[in-house]
Amino acid sequence: MASAAEQLASNLNFSTFAKAEDLKKRLWFTLGALLVYRLGTYIPLPGLNPDAFAQAFQGQSGGILGLFNMFSGGAVERMAIFALGIMPYISASIIVQLMTSVVPALEQLKKEGEQGRKIINQYTRYGTVLLGVMQAYGIAVGLESGNGLVNDPGWFFRISTVISLLGGTMFLMWLGEQITSRGIGNGISLIIFAGIVAHLPTALAGTLELGRTGALSTPLILAIIVMIVAVIALIVFVERAQRRLLIQYPKRQVGNRMFQGDTSHLPLKLNTAGVIPAIFASSLLLLPATLAGFANTAALPGWATSIVSALGHGQPLYMVLYGGMIAFFAFFYTAIVFNPKDTADNLKKHGGFIPGIRPGERTAEYIDYVLTRITVLGAIYLIFVCILPEILIAQTGVPFYLGGTSLLIVVSVTLDTVAQIQGHLIAQQYEGLIKKSKLRGGKRGR
Secondary structure (H helix, E strand, O other): OOOHHHHHHHHOOOHHHHHHHHHHHHHHHHHHHHHHHHHHHHOOOOOOOOOHHHHHHHHOOOHHHHHHHHHHOHHHHHHHOOOOOOOOHHHHHHHHHHHHHHHHHHHHHHHHHHHHHHHHHHHHHHHHHHHHHHHHHHHHHHHHHHOEEEEOOHHHHHHHHHHHHHHHHHHHHHHHHHHHHHHHOEEEEEEEEHHHHHHHHHHHHHHHHHHHHHOOOHHHHHHHHHHHHHHHHHHHHHOOOOOEEEOOOOOOOEEOOOEOOOEEEEEOOOOOOOOOHHHHHHHHHHHHHHHHHHOOOOOOOHHHHHHHHOOOOHHHHHHHHHHHHHHHHHHHHHHHOOOOHHHHHHHHOOOOEOOOOOHHHHHHHHHHHHHHHHHHHHHHHHHHHHHHHHHHHHHOOOOHOHHHHHHHHHHHHHHHHHHHHHHHHHHOOOOOOOHHHHHHHHHHHH
16 A cells, blocks of 8 residues: 555646646645735724834844744834734634533543534633733733833723734634635644745845944855754754554454455654644743843843843853753643654554554553653754754854744645645546546447
8 A cells, every 4th residue: 555655745846736627626726825914914903003012022033022023024013903913812822722621521422423513612712811911901001011002002992902813813813723724734834834935035135234244244145044954954853753663463254254464554743732832932932031031121130131141042050951941842842742642542442452562551551652752863963953043043153043942843744734735636646547448338338
């Protein structure tokens, strides 16, 4: 079966793509939806002074606002209706996933199949609304506290800001779901991907401008380009890497015939947690610096100023904490999204077993043993990919968009989307082969 799929994949060409009408419709729908998203990042909030806010944002662009601005495609620096982006939905999804591990009722819903997943998705939407209202109201109050940022402060501005930002987030959530069902790839991931990619040309132009003015030497710019290419190659290699556990199924008898036992593999990704550990670690570490930036620096005690300066980009304490948090969240999130006990129970239910391992509890322990060890490698990989660009940004002043988190998201989403496109092409070619075989059979029958 695997060899047949590989043979079909090797035969894919432009003519196969030209015949895939459904795939082309999905691609055009995806591009149109992302274009709508990009247009929305330029619609400003009502009642805001754009020039005053742009000046105020420049002083905070290196903190958590810079990270959120990257994920929102520049909507934060323009304070557009999509400024909250899709982050409330991602946060709500993670919270609901955490609760499914500790709340028995949600854990039972998770096991009920499609109907249970629909209910959990509905809870996620409710959580998105709650988080969106809280964050939008906080942004409205924060904008009013700024000097000249709001033309007419008051409850009308707060309510209109909450409605605009929450409406933008809910629209993006709906748009992501539409891309997933009617387009190509994961819609939520593609929205974040589009926001980052939209700013990559500006980041590259800024790097070249630093070289033109002499702030960066030509050899250093070439070294940066080589490093980016090497990091991308490493991300591609690790994101496709799997540890495959051999699964064997016993012989079975159907009627008077005895069928030989089948074998398959249980694939365990080297980086099961994906990009979530890097996003969480960045957000938590940038939060103190951002809060200190909004506060009056002179009013802060000496110890608080020392902590904020020690948590700046490129500082040793920042790097140590960043690496430690990435490792923690890599193990933590892997434990949430992959349950060895459930996997072992499913294998036992279908008669599958790992050779030499007793089904049930022993199988769960063995899967957990393997998963823990490959997660160590995955955590080391994430730390390396995220820390190396951070050092480069701190030492050379390269734009924030060339960081490890952004490269990790862009490459991971690209690999996933290309895999889905290839899957559609293989399905198209496979359907064509079936139709040809049926036509040949019909001609022979005549």
